Amino acid sequence: MTSQNRHDLPATAGIIRLLSERTINRIAAGEVVERPASAVKELVENAIDASASRIDVVMRDGGKALIQVSDDGVGMSADELSLAVERHATSKLSDEDLVHIGSLGFRGEALASIGAVARLSVMSRARGADDAWMVRVEGGRKYEPEPAALSSGTRVEVRDLFYATPARLKFMKTGRTEYSQAGDVIKRLAMAHPDIAFSLSDGDRVSFSAPPVGRLAGDARLERLAAILGREFRDNAIEIDAEREGLRLTGYAGLPTFSRGNALHQYLFINGRPVKDRLLVGAVRGAYQDYLARDRHPVLALFLDVPAEFVDVNVHPAKAEVRFRDQGLVRGMIVSALRHGLGMAGHRASTTVASAALGALRPQDGSTSLPWGRAAERPSLPAGFAAAFDSVYAPVENSYPQVRDGGQLSLDRTGDIAAPSARPTFERMPDAPVVPAHSDFPLGTARGQVHGTYIVSQTGDGIVIVDQHAAHERLVYERMKKQIAATGVARQALLLPEVVELEDGPAARLVARTDELADLGLVIEPFGEGAVVVREVPAMLGKLDVKGLVRDLADELTELDEALSLKERLEEVCGTMACHGSVRAGRRLTVDEMNALLREMEATPHSGQCNHGRPTYVELKLADIEKLFGRR
Numbered sequence: 001m002t003s004q005n006r007h008d009l010p011a012t013a014g015i016i017r018l019l020s021e022r023t024i025n026r027i028a029a030g031e032v033v034e035r036p037a038s039a040v041k042e043l044v045e046n047a048i049d050a051s052a053s054r055i056d057v058v059m060r061d062g063g064k065a066l067i068q069v070s071d072d073g074v075g076m077s078a079d080e081l082s083l084a085v086e087r088h089a090t091s092k093l094s095d096e097d098l099v100h101i102g103s104l105g106f107r108g109e110a111l112a113s114i115g116a117v118a119r120l121s122v123m124s125r126a127r128g129a130d131d132a133w134m135v136r137v138e139g140g141r142k143y144e145p146e147p148a149a150l151s152s153g154t155r156v157e158v159r160d161l162f163y164a165t166p167a168r169l170k171f172m173k174t175g176r177t178e179y180s181q182a183g184d185v186i187k188r189l190a191m192a193h194p195d196i197a198f199s200l201s202d203g204d205r206v207s208f209s210a211p212p213v214g215r216l217a218g219d220a221r222l223e224r225l226a227a228i229l230g231r232e233f234r235d236n237a238i239e240i241d242a243e244r245e246g247l248r249l250t251g252y253a254g255l256p257t258f259s260r261g262n263a264l265h266q267y268l269f270i271n272g273r274p275v276k277d278r279l280l281v282g283a284v285r286g287a288y289q290d291y292l293a294r295d296r297h298p299v300l301a302l303f304l305d306v307p308a309e310f311v312d313v314n315v316h317p318a319k320a321e322v323r324f325r326d327q328g329l330v331r332g333m334i335v336s337a338l339r340h341g342l343g344m345a346g347h348r349a350s351t352t353v354a355s356a357a358l359g360a361l362r363p364q365d366g367s368t369s370l371p372w373g374r375a376a377e378r379p380s381l382p383a384g385f386a387a388a389f390d391s392v393y394a395p396v397e398n399s400y401p402q403v404r405d406g407g408q409l410s411l412d413r414t415g416d417i418a419a420p421s422a423r424p425t426f427e428r429m430p431d432a433p434v435v436p437a438h439s440d441f442p443l444g445t446a447r448g449q450v451h452g453t454y455i456v457s458q459t460g461d462g463i464v465i466v467d468q469h470a471a472h473e474r475l476v477y478e479r480m481k482k483q484i485a486a487t488g489v490a491r492q493a494l495l496l497p498e499v500v501e502l503e504d505g506p507a508a509r510l511v512a513r514t515d516e517l518a519d520l521g522l523v524i525e526p527f528g529e530g531a532v533v534v535r536e537v538p539a540m541l542g543k544l545d546v547k548g549l550v551r552d553l554a555d556e557l558t559e560l561d562e563a564l565s566l567k568e569r570l571e572e573v574c575g576t577m578a579c580h581g582s583v584r585a586g587r588r589l590t591v592d593e594m595n596a597l598l599r600e601m602e603a604t605p606h607s608g609q610c611n612h613g614r615p616t617y618v619e620l621k622l623a624d625i626e627k628l629f630g631r632r
Contacts, residue, residue: 035063035171035172035173035181036062036063036161037178037184039063039110039114039118039158039161040057040063040182040185041185042110042111042114043110043158044057044069044185044186044189044198045104046104046110046111046154047069047071047154048104048189048196050073050074050075050153050154053072053195053197053212054071054197054212055069055070055196055197055198055199056070056071056198056201057069057186057198057199057200057201058201059178059200059203061175062172062174062175062176062177062182063158063175063178064161064162064169064172064175065159065160066157066158066159067157067158067161068157069156070154070155070156071154071155073153073154074126074127075125075126075127075129075154076122076133076154077126077129077133078133080124081122081135082135084122084135085111085112085115085122085137085142087113111137114161115139115142116137116139117139117162117163118139118158118159118162118163119160120136120138120158120159121134121157122135122136122156123148123156123157124153125153132147132148132149132150133145133148134147139163140164183200183207185274186200190210190228191267191269191301192269192274192303193272194210194212194213194220194221194223195213196212197211210227210228221252221303222237222239222252225237229299232258233252233254236255236257237255238252238253238254238341238342239251239341240300240337240338240341241337242340244329244333247306247310247329247330248304249303249334250302250303251300251301252301253298253300253302253341254298254299255342255345256292256298256606256609257614259292259296259297259298260296261295261296261297262297263284265297266281268302268304269303269304271305271308271311272303275322277321277322279324279327280334283330283331283335283338284298284334286335287335287342288342291342302334304330306324310325310326311323311325342606345605345608441598441602442459442602443464443601443617444458444463444464444598445595445598446591449588453467454468455594455597462619462621463620464598465618465619465620466597466598466601466616467616467617468597470614470615470616471597471601471610474607474609474610475607478605478606488519488521489519489520489521489538490521490538491522491523491538491539492536494535494536498547499527499533500531500534500546500547500550502530502550503530504529506555506557506558507529507530509554509557509558510524510532510550510554510557511524511525511526517553522534522538522549522553523535523536534550537549601616
């Protein structure tokens, strides 16, 4: 600070003095109450901690004019009310233990912070008491408790939010936006507490209502999630249940073909507390990276129960961030549980695929928005592709009948490739008997081929249309992954080892993961302070920017604690190999070959979507077909 700047400061600027209690409360309020949704979160959490079975929230003008939270919890006496609005007054900590925290709130800041910046009134009646009482706080000024009329529980009203700190009003969004943010907070808490009824209204219309569902696990929890995330989530969710070293992970995750264009529908709860943690983002990305395009995101809600001493929830006044004693354990558990759940889903594709297909048949504006997103742009083939492809694809050559020597698939009886014609074609081999549809086959029995590209099969209650190229691409890809897992990734030594300069921290993180990187085909060694030397790279990647790859890996290890970019590049190459080695569109198949493809799809996990998250088949029930013809 220059002398000129110091002269511009008030005369008291250099004198250290204690701030007034009112100023301290307003400063603290800036951390606890950032916007109306923050106030709603604190008040609803208080109601949950008070053993409420019903919580109703009313907001006017997005919470700027009024926030009212009513509950039927245990309530408070007059003396407790007077103490509750004081800063750092709480009933939720026993013996001032900040480790074994069993409640959502514990800091004792919420009511005092809200009262410092708004007009706050708290009305309550203790369970079993004859009278109700009310206490008011306006802009930090507290009034004595007075009698009130309330049958049970507690009602908190917040009026003129931030009137005492007008500068904060400039940062407020529109009332509709603030109302929506508060709705998201309530929905998160409702997911974690399905035994409690929740509602949100603007005073005239109820925008969210969730009745209690009773139990906290199994179908009841799924019903609460369906009430918030939609019925389609219930129909396309995979149950997650895993336990490791005293940690328990439960919840539901959507199928890969049931995805979104952003990560807003990913929810993580720690011991019933909604949290927003980048650990979840990295873990989910790692678990789904093999099944989704990079611009698509799964929908899921995961509930992690851990011992109190394993997690620190006292990181920030908002309590949305946590720290784990062993982040690697938590991340590994989430990834493995999600992958196991996806594996158990088998060939399932989401039910929304059929709806999207039917919708595409009735375009309203000439365009369609598919729920699985666009196909990812495939990379060009790297040098050495042919050799790598031969070594991995060889076991797949005898997948189906009619495979000629040399690995060239011949997919009809004449060896010709049927080019798609301008007119629709439907082919069934004349020498193949018509096989009755068998109810034991989820994907039905093949009836023919359309345009030499799509297999049509009949099930017990409808039809299935299979994209033969996308389906076989997935099957080949899964076989390639199994072979790589069994034999490892082939490595190629660099003629001149590459030295990569990094900062000390990222370099140390890379060196600590040398064994894992070697399994992926990348061999590195420490090279002095803040540098590593690369001696071998994955042969499948061919020519690549070694320094760029290593720096990307260092960044991801810092942020996500996993070397995702290397895995993704390897999987891109495998996906390209699978694409070029699978049954091409336009090739005619015999009925036996079509049925063989269907049976292998049923036996192969993840065959319901291709390597980019698009569906490999569409199932139409008879009811769907009847709708197309106006029969329903």
